[in-house]
Amino acid sequence: MARFSENALTVLQERYLRRDESGHTIEDPDGMLRRVAEAVAVPARDFGEDPGYWEERFFQRLNALEFLPNSPALMNAGVPNGQLAACFVLPLHDDLDSIFGALALAARIQQSGGGVGFSFSELRPAGSQVRSTGGVSSGPLSFMELFNHATTVIRSGGRRRGANMAVLRVEHPDIREFINAKLVPHALENFNLSVGITNEFLRALDAGAKFALRNQRTRLPMATVDARALFDAMVDAAHDSGDPGLLFLDEINRHNPTPALGRIETTNPCGEQPLLPYESCTLGSINLAAFAREADIDWERLREAIHDAVVFLDNLIEASHYPAKEIESATRQSRKIGLGVMGLADLLAVLGIPYDSDEAVALGERIAAALTREARVKSIELGARRGSFPALSESIWPARGIRTLRNAAVTCVAPTGTLSLLAGCSSGIEPFFGLASVRRALDGRTLTEVNRAALDALKALGPSGLRAVKEICEHGSMRMVPGIPEKLKRRFPIALELHPLDHVRMQAAFQRHVDAAVSKTVNLPATASVDDVREVFDAARRLKLKGVTVYRYGSKSTQALSLVNDERAPDCRECAV
Numbered sequence: 001m002a003r004f005s006e007n008a009l010t011v012l013q014e015r016y017l018r019r020d021e022s023g024h025t026i027e028d029p030d031g032m033l034r035r036v037a038e039a040v041a042v043p044a045r046d047f048g049e050d051p052g053y054w055e056e057r058f059f060q061r062l063n064a065l066e067f068l069p070n071s072p073a074l075m076n077a078g079v080p081n082g083q084l085a086a087c088f089v090l091p092l093h094d095d096l097d098s099i100f101g102a103l104a105l106a107a108r109i110q111q112s113g114g115g116v117g118f119s120f121s122e123l124r125p126a127g128s129q130v131r132s133t134g135g136v137s138s139g140p141l142s143f144m145e146l147f148n149h150a151t152t153v154i155r156s157g158g159r160r161r162g163a164n165m166a167v168l169r170v171e172h173p174d175i176r177e178f179i180n181a182k183l184v185p186h187a188l189e190n191f192n193l194s195v196g197i198t199n200e201f202l203r204a205l206d207a208g209a210k211f212a213l214r215n216q217r218t219r220l221p222m223a224t225v226d227a228r229a230l231f232d233a234m235v236d237a238a239h240d241s242g243d244p245g246l247l248f249l250d251e252i253n254r255h256n257p258t259p260a261l262g263r264i265e266t267t268n269p270c271g272e273q274p275l276l277p278y279e280s281c282t283l284g285s286i287n288l289a290a291f292a293r294e295a296d297i298d299w300e301r302l303r304e305a306i307h308d309a310v311v312f313l314d315n316l317i318e319a320s321h322y323p324a325k326e327i328e329s330a331t332r333q334s335r336k337i338g339l340g341v342m343g344l345a346d347l348l349a350v351l352g353i354p355y356d357s358d359e360a361v362a363l364g365e366r367i368a369a370a371l372t373r374e375a376r377v378k379s380i381e382l383g384a385r386r387g388s389f390p391a392l393s394e395s396i397w398p399a400r401g402i403r404t405l406r407n408a409a410v411t412c413v414a415p416t417g418t419l420s421l422l423a424g425c426s427s428g429i430e431p432f433f434g435l436a437s438v439r440r441a442l443d444g445r446t447l448t449e450v451n452r453a454a455l456d457a458l459k460a461l462g463p464s465g466l467r468a469v470k471e472i473c474e475h476g477s478m479r480m481v482p483g484i485p486e487k488l489k490r491r492f493p494i495a496l497e498l499h500p501l502d503h504v505r506m507q508a509a510f511q512r513h514v515d516a517a518v519s520k521t522v523n524l525p526a527t528a529s530v531d532d533v534r535e536v537f538d539a540a541r542r543l544k545l546k547g548v549t550v551y552r553y554g555s556k557s558t559q560a561l562s563l564v565n566d567e568r569a570p571d572c573r574e575c576a577v
Contacts, residue, residue, distance in 0.1 A: 008424065040315045089268065168195060245550075299370065338516055343423065432492065440558065
């Protein structure tokens with residue numbers, strides 16, 4: 001049976017294990033993994049393959065915590081009408097039928113554990129004339145508030161936080177109101193906000209020029225603003241509240257695998273999966289820590305795991321129940337999957353490589369290249385055996401010599417917040433948030449998490465290490481603790497101790513090879529300056545990221561993760577000495 005931690009078992013009980021009509025749990029963690037493996041293996045039969053073979057392979061990967069799929073798959077696989085994808089994008093046009101149709105569909109998606117991305121850019125600005133009624137438009141922000149409230153209602157009965165992404169193009173006349181929307185405490189709590197940055201805006205920014213805000217229906221200018229002042233407003237708001245992030249729309253579309261099907265205007269809630277309207281995507285993550293061996297990675301075992309994960313995610317597309325026929329059609333047209341990684345910080349710690357080193361960035365890039373290369377190899381093989389995605393001939397791939405391909409895109413890097421807790425590893429490609437930290441659970445409880453590898457390394461030092469354990473557990477870091485060898489401190493840095501650009505460099509290393517995008521939060525200490533945020537945004541553009549998000553510690557009244565001394569003392573056995 002998989003070795004789940006106490007906190008993981010708590011979360012499994014709360015969110016993932018099946019219940020009967022009375023609310024009583026009717027499966028254990030082993031049963032959950034078996035349910036998922038069995039259900040996801042079934043589609044193999046449609047392609048002349050043995051479902052029993054794949055069930056056993058899938059179960060072994062899940063049971064070893066080498067790979068986990070997105071939460072909806074763990075919750076809903078094997079359940080009647082189970083929806084198995086995490087990421088969705090819904091279109092919003094400038095009429096009430098479109099807006100309220102999207103709202104109803106988003107509610108169904110969120111009820112099943114999925115997250116939804118929207119571009120509000122087509123909606124006319126506040127104060128615009130509405131010819132059909134003679135009134136005036138309330139603008140995109142008012143509709144965001146409506147969607148936010150609906151998500152709160154859905155969340156109250158759900159097993160997972162409802163999540164949305166709102167994107168507004170930088171030239172929208174209401175862009176300043178959008179940039180400042182989260183400066184109001186508790187505003188739009190169920191949304192991540194990103195400004196859709198264009199090359200036109202960046203040229204104006206570089207030139208120190210004025211920039212036109214345009215009516216999205218007529219494309220006629222409605223006002224002009226100073227591009228630098230507008231960019232500074234984004235920097236200031238991100239410093240104060242963590243929102244907005246930046247989404248580089250032209251860079252995203254430069255890598256759009258199916259440009260003939262349309263332009264991409266938004267992403268899923270965490271930014272790692274740019275999607276066309278109505279597309280959905282199944283996600284999963286390889287636990288890199290499970291493939292560490294002495295001074296290197298077991299590359300052959302990793303390759304095999306990547307291949308199995310691609311089959312798993314492709315099968316999810318077949319096994320999923322879709323909340324609308326438009327979503328099923330768009331999803332099957334491109335068959336995008338998003339295979340990513342988690343546990344990078346754990347891997348680096350095992351290998352003795354500091355996260356903020358050139359060696360770590362080089363290894364990150366090597367991992368990303370292998371991930372996408374091997375995932376595509378398997379997708380090419382599946383395309384030959386099962387059939388390519390229908391839009392292949394209209395995609396970028398034939399021009400690159402690829403004649404069969406099952407999935408238009410194969411890789412992305414998701415944040416893996418809950419998945420990494422289940423797997424007992426660090427999230428995504430993030431550094432350790434803290435060597436001791438507190439996580440807020442869905443029901444408001446707090447879960448104390450302690451890095452057992454760091455504690456074991458300290459205890460191995462003898463009396464000096466044992467004395468340090470209590471301080472580590474209280475403050476989450478070993479950097480300022482006396483008596484700890486510098487080499488050990490370098491193995492276990494935490495996010496708030498890193499230079500901001502070390503975060504960006506690692507994101508860029510993965511982005512250079514990943515098909516979709518990389519979800520990465522540049523966690524900044526509470527003392528970080530506005531100039532630190534500006535430096536991150538400038539570097540993200542320079543290094544050709546598709547998006548970037550910063551979060552200055554304590555800039556929101558509540559946050560998902562906190563250092564222990566900012567919440568409460570840990571009550572975990574790992575800290576006992």
